[in-house]
Amino acid sequence: xxxxxxxxxxxxxxxxxxxxxxxxxxxxxxxxxxxxxxxxxxxxxxxxxxxxxxxxxxxxxxxxxxxxxxxxxxxxxxxxxxxxxxxxxxxxxxxxxxxxxxxxxxxxxxxxxxxxxxxxxxxxxxxxxxxxxxxxxxxxxxxxxxxxxxxxxxxxxxxxxxxxxxxxxxxxxxxxxxxxxxxxxxxxxxxxxxxxxxxxxxxxxxxxxxxxxxxxxxxxxxxxxxxxxxxxxxxxxxxxxxxxxxx
Amino acid sequence: xxxxxxxxxxxxxxxxxxxxxxxxxxxxxxxxxxxxxxxxxxxxxxxxxxxxxxxxxxxxxxxxxxxxxxxxxxxxxxxxxxxxxxxxxxxxxxxxxxxxxxxxxxxxxxxxxxxxxxxxxxxxxxxxxxxxxxxxxxxxxxxxxxxxxxxxxxxxxxxxxxxxxxxxxxxxxxxxxxxxxxxxxxxxxxxxxxxxxxxxxxxxxxxxxxxxxxxxxxxxxxxxxxxxxxxxxxxxxxxxxxxxxxxxxxxxxxxxxxxxxxxxxxxxxxxxxxxxxxxxxxxxxxxxxxxxxxxxxxxxxxxxxxxxxxxxxxxxxxxxxxxxxxx
Numbered sequence: 001x002x003x004x005x006x007x008x009x010x011x012x013x014x015x016x017x018x019x020x021x022x023x024x025x026x027x028x029x030x031x032x033x034x035x036x037x038x039x040x041x042x043x044x045x046x047x048x049x050x051x052x053x054x055x056x057x058x059x060x061x062x063x064x065x066x067x068x069x070x071x072x073x074x075x076x077x078x079x080x081x082x083x084x085x086x087x088x089x090x091x092x093x094x095x096x097x098x099x100x101x102x103x104x105x106x107x108x109x110x111x112x113x114x115x116x117x118x119x120x121x122x123x124x125x126x127x128x129x130x131x132x133x134x135x136x137x138x139x140x141x142x143x144x145x146x147x148x149x150x151x152x153x154x155x156x157x158x159x160x161x162x163x164x165x166x167x168x169x170x171x172x173x174x175x176x177x178x179x180x181x182x183x184x185x186x187x188x189x190x191x192x193x194x195x196x197x198x199x200x201x202x203x204x205x206x207x208x209x210x211x212x213x214x215x216x217x218x219x220x221x222x223x224x225x226x227x228x229x230x231x232x233x234x235x236x237x238x239x240x241x242x243x244x245x246x247x
Numbered sequence: 248x249x250x251x252x253x254x255x256x257x258x259x260x261x262x263x264x265x266x267x268x269x270x271x272x273x274x275x276x277x278x279x280x281x282x283x284x285x286x287x288x289x290x291x292x293x294x295x296x297x298x299x300x301x302x303x304x305x306x307x308x309x310x311x312x313x314x315x316x317x318x319x320x321x322x323x324x325x326x327x328x329x330x331x332x333x334x335x336x337x338x339x340x341x342x343x344x345x346x347x348x349x350x351x352x353x354x355x356x357x358x359x360x361x362x363x364x365x366x367x368x369x370x371x372x373x374x375x376x377x378x379x380x381x382x383x384x385x386x387x388x389x390x391x392x393x394x395x396x397x398x399x400x401x402x403x404x405x406x407x408x409x410x411x412x413x414x415x416x417x418x419x420x421x422x423x424x425x426x427x428x429x430x431x432x433x434x435x436x437x438x439x440x441x442x443x444x445x446x447x448x449x450x451x452x453x454x455x456x457x458x459x460x461x462x463x464x465x466x467x468x469x470x471x472x473x474x475x476x477x478x479x480x481x482x483x484x485x486x487x488x489x490x491x492x493x494x495x496x497x498x499x500x501x502x503x504x505x506x507x508x509x510x511x512x513x514x515x516x517x518x519x520x521x522x523x524x525x526x527x528x529x530x531x532x533x534x535x536x537x538x539x540x541x542x543x544x545x546x547x548x549x550x551x552x553x554x555x556x557x558x559x560x561x562x563x564x565x566x567x568x569x570x571x572x573x574x
Contacts, residue, residue, distance in 0.1 A: 004358065004361050004362055005362075008347075008358055012350070091345075092341070093347060095309070095345050096345035096347075096406070099310055099334060099339040100334060101333075101363060102331070103331060244311065244312055244313045245313045
């Protein structure tokens with residue numbers, strides 16, 4: 001059932017030009033960043049090659065690519081997630097799902113899965129670009145894997161927040177703007193905090209990505225993203241169930 | 248399909264039953280203690296003026312809205328305790344057909360079938376069957392958004408019946424259709440009753456008379472009337488006649504004709520003639536009009552509207568209330 005809902009969402013997503021344009025735009029930006037980082041590396045390669053402990057191609061090219069990807073996805077995911085539920089509300093199609101023998105949890109998970117498949121596709125393309133370096137030299141696969149995992153979790157958090165905000169309104173655009181605002185808020189929440197012990201650091205989306213970026217996979221970071229995703233999925237389920245109870 | 252006489256109250260052939268169904272929105276009670284019982288092969292008309300609680304009731308019956316109190320069971324399965332199993336036996340067309348405009352008719356109906364647990368092997372057959380029944384054979388490849396309102400309504404009905412549910416619930420299925428389409432949909436609903444039980448909401452009385460076996464009238468969230476369709480006809484009594492003449496006679500002249508009861512002028516200048524229960528004055532009226540040269544231009548039975556029946560019902564209700572209070 002979750003798979004059916006996900007397939008329906010994907011079909012609707014790709015029925016509009018938006019998803020195609022967004023994916024093409026993402027690919028363009030990533031390729032551009034990738035190539036410019038690669039050029040930088042080629043320029044400095046001669047000078048740093050002799051130094052011990054010099055940064056390799058993975059540090060110079062791949063890590064900045066994934067860091068850029070997080071910011072680009074922050075801007076793009078709200079556009080992909082905005083229609084998930086808000087459009088169903090606007091077009092009054094929600095009763096189609098609600099009166100079929102599918103639970104609200106299945107509806108929410110199906111919609112989330114569809115969005116994640118699109119994001120996995122985008123992240124997969126980045127990964128392929130990075131792996132193309134393998135043909136020319138040695139690649140730090142551990143660092144690459146950590147970066148990819150971090151980006152996937154980050155995108156998963158964006159998608160969960162986007163899905164929840166889409167549940168709140170009948171206007172897709174409002175959902176997109178709201179999602180963007182919330183994500184940016186979580187991204188920058190610790191920006192003016194000087195105290196390194198501050199709890200605000202714990203909430204920051206960006207802060208938890210830093211370890212992944214360095215190739216460290218730590219339980220607290222993993223837990224942060226997983227809890228965030230679970231929280232917003234639960235909120236979405238509760239919100240849709242609330243429709244039935246409150247209306 | 249099993250067709251049993253619907254006069255006996257055996258619960259074996261009951262497909263849907265709701266008891267003490269209530270729903271409050273804040274302080275207002277939109278639906279208050281509604282009882283519904285639907286038997287296999289029966290078409291139940293749910294009537295009421297706008298805002299009477301028809302849509303709210305249907306939303307509760309289909310699990311789109313949780314009732315404040317009361318119970319609903321579909322083929323003996325409790326909708327609130329086992330929603331998935333109960334909903335699999337239910338087909339619902341809301342007031343606004345829930346159509347994904349970007350999908351093709353076939354894609355959409357296949358999705359409806361699969362979501363309602365039609366096994367993949369049977370989905371193709373179910374799709375063809377639903378399309379044939381709703382006259383959509385030629386439309387399979389079309390995008391739903393490009394179809395006319397009438398065809399969209401048919402797609403809406405098709406998604407409600409594709410999984411051969413025991414109960415089909417249709418909320419105002421003929422609103423916004425042209426007269427031909429309305430007739431086709433009515434025929435379709437009659438056909439549906441061969442194999443499904445149907446609940447139909449409307450505020451058009453002739454529609455109920457055309458397709459329903461039984462009528463329940465809702466007023467301010469309560470059921471104020473529940474009877475078979477023949478009962479409704481009796482309730483309305485013999486209809487009055489509406490007449491118009493080029494040279495209007497005096498009221499007394501009309502009232503003198505045998506079989507004529509009370510005569511009134513309507514606001515638009517017509518004569519409203521009530522008739523005796525025993526004697527039909529129509530022939531006599533025509534003859535007299537010809538011999539006296541009144542120039543008859545209009546003669547038709549008055550069409551009782553839902554409003555009339557409704558006013559009658561609620562007033563009778565009030566009268567009963569007074570009697571009860573006096574006793």
